[in-house]
Amino acid sequence: MADTLDRHIRGLVGPARTIYEESIKVWGEDRATVLIGRDPAWVATLEKVSRLAVATSPILIVGETGTGKELIARGLFLLSTQYRRAFVSVNCAQYTNEQIMASELFGHRKGSFTGAHSDHAGLFEANEGGLIFLDEIAELSLAAQAMLLRAISEREILPVGATRAKPVNVRIVAATNRDLRALVEQGTFRADLFYRLHQLCVRTPPLRQRGRDWELIAQYHLDRLAKTYHKRKSLAADAVEWLRGYSWPGNVRELTGCIETGFHMSVGDEITLRDIGEALEATVQDDQLRRTASASMPYSSAEYCERISGGEGTFWELIYEPFMARDLNRVQVREVIAHGLALADGSYKRMLRLFGMPDSDYLRFMDFLRHHRLKPPRERVMAARLMDGGSPEAGRRAARAARRGENGQYTQPDREAR
Ligand SMILES: Nc1ncnc2c1ncn2[C@@H]1O[C@H](COP(=O)(O)OP(=O)(O)O)[C@@H](O)[C@H]1O
Ligand SMILES: [Mg+2]
Numbered sequence: 001m002a003d004t005l006d007r008h009i010r011g012l013v014g015p016a017r018t019i020y021e022e023s024i025k026v027w028g029e030d031r032a033t034v035l036i037g038r039d040p041a042w043v044a045t046l047e048k049v050s051r052l053a054v055a056t057s058p059i060l061i062v063g064e065t066g067t068g069k070e071l072i073a074r075g076l077f078l079l080s081t082q083y084r085r086a087f088v089s090v091n092c093a094q095y096t097n098e099q100i101m102a103s104e105l106f107g108h109r110k111g112s113f114t115g116a117h118s119d120h121a122g123l124f125e126a127n128e129g130g131l132i133f134l135d136e137i138a139e140l141s142l143a144a145q146a147m148l149l150r151a152i153s154e155r156e157i158l159p160v161g162a163t164r165a166k167p168v169n170v171r172i173v174a175a176t177n178r179d180l181r182a183l184v185e186q187g188t189f190r191a192d193l194f195y196r197l198h199q200l201c202v203r204t205p206p207l208r209q210r211g212r213d214w215e216l217i218a219q220y221h222l223d224r225l226a227k228t229y230h231k232r233k234s235l236a237a238d239a240v241e242w243l244r245g246y247s248w249p250g251n252v253r254e255l256t257g258c259i260e261t262g263f264h265m266s267v268g269d270e271i272t273l274r275d276i277g278e279a280l281e282a283t284v285q286d287d288q289l290r291r292t293a294s295a296s297m298p299y300s301s302a303e304y305c306e307r308i309s310g311g312e313g314t315f316w317e318l319i320y321e322p323f324m325a326r327d328l329n330r331v332q333v334r335e336v337i338a339h340g341l342a343l344a345d346g347s348y349k350r351m352l353r354l355f356g357m358p359d360s361d362y363l364r365f366m367d368f369l370r371h372h373r374l375k376p377p378r379e380r381v382m383a384a385r386l387m388d389g390g391s392p393e394a395g396r397r398a399a400r401a402a403r404r405g406e407n408g409q410y411t412q413p414d415r416e417a418r
Helices: 002-010 015-027 040-050 068-077 099-107 142-153 180-186 191-198 213-229 237-244 251-265 273-296 301-309 315-324 329-344 348-354 359-371 378-389 393-405
Strands: 059-062 087-091 131-135 171-176 201-203
Touching: 002 213, 015 040, 015 068, 040 068, 040 201, 059 068, 068 087, 068 131, 099 142, 142 171, 142 191, 180 191, 201 348, 213 237, 213 251, 237 273, 251 273, 273 301, 301 315, 301 329, 315 329, 329 378, 348 359
Parallel strands: 059 171, 059 201, 087 131, 131 171
Antiparallel strands: none
């Protein structure tokens, strides 16, 4: 079994081989960094990575989700000789609150806000001499972006509540799957930070543009699974045939998920199309539904939120009733909820007030969401937040609406509508 895995390692090209060898030295065999692929688009990406690895300026990695941005960041770390003290990966989307984000990254001084009981060193300070990978950089708040810019251009940070800046020496690698230039135009991403980050940029090509690399990666994963479960399985001809024409919207992450599902679902030693169908359909359906959702909605989710919080109609009238009458579908309602949640900082209670509903509607509202599986996944809320929730105008609108709600000027929901 080990031999078949070795074959993949021996096949690693150029920088991928060095990355692998270094990763074993730093993290050990179990956490080796293996970058599979031979397509020219992928090889060109790796070569660019190896040239940029020596640079000390920040590097931006842009690419669709699941294309290997984090692996490339590890590659940049392993190929360089500087900033080797630590590799720290930070998902900027994990922070629900701006204050927490700023203090986690840049630290805070005791008493700078409620709950700041002592001085706290941020990630930048704690990982001096290392590489900080800022994943989903587009999710950083504008305040945190300003601090990051300072860390990059002045090489110093100002912890929350501090009066004096501290020098800091770290390497910054940022990643995003979003069009930062468009976000700059929308005003949710700082132009100066964008230009600073964009100078050295690596693009990870989508899997569908890497020829037959998907087959190599699939085989690598099958060999790994064989080693773990002591069972060798392969893709059946019908599956290979179908997958050759597939567009892999979730890229390598989707591919590995699909191989793993197929491995466990298949009865014999062949993974047929039926064994992987469900895993793929979920992505395809969701994607298609979402696209048709925005096409056929009478208003955008932002407009719905505005109409409800502006008192043009209650949530029950504008969303619940059309949903029950099948004029709005589940994905559409989920988008409105995601939007409302983004405006309400992720709190359902606050969102209810924003929508002008009395607190006594809370249980009915949550039951409705649960019963019809309308709770949006976290990433949708984050995405909605960037589309609108992050703008100052949206914030003001939300605050106005929340005040109206608290003053009790809402329309009583139609209780017959149940
Ligand atoms: N070229 C590749 N060879 C092998 N595995 C890969 C490759 N690219 C990505 N992967 C795997 O796919 C998954 C997604 O990669 P990741 O770097 O997290 O993508 P992204 O950060 O772009 O969403 C990870 O499990 C990673 O190990
Ligand atoms: Mg990632």
